[in-house]
Amino acid sequence: ELKVEQNxxxxxxxxxxxxxxxxxxxxxxxxxxxxRQDPGKSLESLxxxxxxxxxxxxxxxxxxxxxxARLSTLHITAAVHDLxxxxxxxxxxxxxxxxxxxxxxxxxxxx
Amino acid sequence: xxxxxxxxxxxxxxxxxPVAFWCNPISGHNxxxxxxxxxxxxPELLIRYENEEAVDDSQLPKDRFSAERxxxxxxxxxxxxxxxxDSAVYLCASSYQQNTEAFFGQGTRLTxx
Numbered sequence: 001e002l003k004v005e006q007n008x009x010x011x012x013x014x015x016x017x018x019x020x021x022x023x024x025x026x027x028x029x030x031x032x033x034x035x036r037q038d039p040g041k042s043l044e045s046l047x048x049x050x051x052x053x054x055x056x057x058x059x060x061x062x063x064x065x066x067x068x069a070r071l072s073t074l075h076i077t078a079a080v081h082d083l084x085x086x087x088x089x090x091x092x093x094x095x096x097x098x099x100x101x102x103x104x105x106x107x108x109x110x111x
Numbered sequence: 112x113x114x115x116x117x118x119x120x121x122x123x124x125x126x127x128x129p130v131a132f133w134c135n136p137i138s139g140h141n142x143x144x145x146x147x148x149x150x151x152x153x154p155e156l157l158i159r160y161e162n163e164e165a166v167d168d169s170q171l172p173k174d175r176f177s178a179e180r181x182x183x184x185x186x187x188x189x190x191x192x193x194x195x196x197d198s199a200v201y202l203c204a205s206s207y208q209q210n211t212e213a214f215f216g217q218g219t220r221l222t223x224x
Contacts, residue, residue, distance in 0.1 A: 004153075033212075042114070043154070043202070043215040088153050097142075097210050098167070101153025 002027045004091050006102035014110055016078050021105045023072040023089035030067045031092035033099065034074055036085045043088065047074075079109045113137070115216035117203050123222045129191035132219045136184070136205030143180060144213060145188050146202040154202055160186065161209060193223045 003026040013019055023032070034046040047056045049065035049072060056063050060083065062075045072089055086106045090099040116135040124130050136143050141162050146154035157176065159167040162183035171178065175194070180186040190197055200220050206213040 009151075040217070042217050043204075045212055045214070048212060090153070097206065097213060099154075099156070101155070103152050 002029070002091060002093050002100045004089060004100050004102040006087075006089055006105050008105060009103060010106045010108075012108045012110065013079055015080055018078065019076050021074040021076075021087055021089075021107075023074070023091075023102055025070050025072075025091045025100070027093075028067070028070075029091045029093065030065075032065050032072050033090045033092070034063050034072070035088045035090065037088065037104070038085050046087075076107075081109050081111050083107065084109045115203055115205050115214055117201075117216035117219050119219055120217065121220050121222075123224060124193055126195055126223050127192040129189065130193050130221060131187050131189045132201050132203075132221075134186045134188070134203030134205075134216060136186070136203070137214055140205035140207055140214075141183070142206045142209045142211075142213070143186050144202075144204040144206075145178060145186070146204065148200040148202055148218070150199075157188070157201075159209075166209075190221075193221075195223050197221060198223045 005024045007022050032049045035043045037043050047063040052067040054065045060077045065072045086104045088104045090101045118133050143160040145157040148154045158171045158178050160180045163180050178188045200218040202218045204213040204215045
């Protein structure tokens with residue numbers, strides 16, 4: 001059974017700091033998604049990582065995928081308050097968008 | 112372009128009552144998903160449609176849950192009768208085809224009292 005674990009589940013940090021969210025998964029997969037969810041809002045797609053070693057960056061967020069270690073990271077650089085949200089990783093079980101989701105990391109960035 | 116539209120946004124019902132949720136996917140999207148999201152957890156797939164055909168409903172509790180996607184466009188998800196444990200957010204998502212990125216609606220928050 002494919003399991004996806006995120007850590008930490010909760011993170012409170014100051015603006016301007018750097019931090020990393022980790023997403024570990026239990027079986028082979030080479031496709032991983034990162035989503036953002038604001039309270040009461042839709043899940044918003046951030047990154048799609050499609051191969052080992054994939055790295056994508058958008059603004060202060062950078063995501064990477066290591067399929068051999070079964071690990072993806074979401075790195076936040078010089079955090080700003082607007083990045084406060086819950087971040088989910090989701091692993092594509094069969095490369096056909098059959099996603100298994102992590103529990104989410106609730107990120108609070110204090111001014 | 113309009114996104115995935117769900118209604119209602121919120122619903123409060125008494126246990127044992129029926130409830131229905133509606134989803135209008137993005138125009139042209141053939142694949143439609145219904146997910147359940149409990150507080151503090153990631154979404155869990157309930158059912159996936161390819162056009163009007165339910166191709167994955169293995170996680171749908173069929174004793175009380177049903178879904179339909181007539182004409183391969185809009186979809187409804189029904190619970191009858193609702194139980195206290197059904198309180199959650201029900202998310203609808205759609206994609207152009209099954210192996211492409213999906214876009215999510217805002218969800219329907221169900222509270223069963």
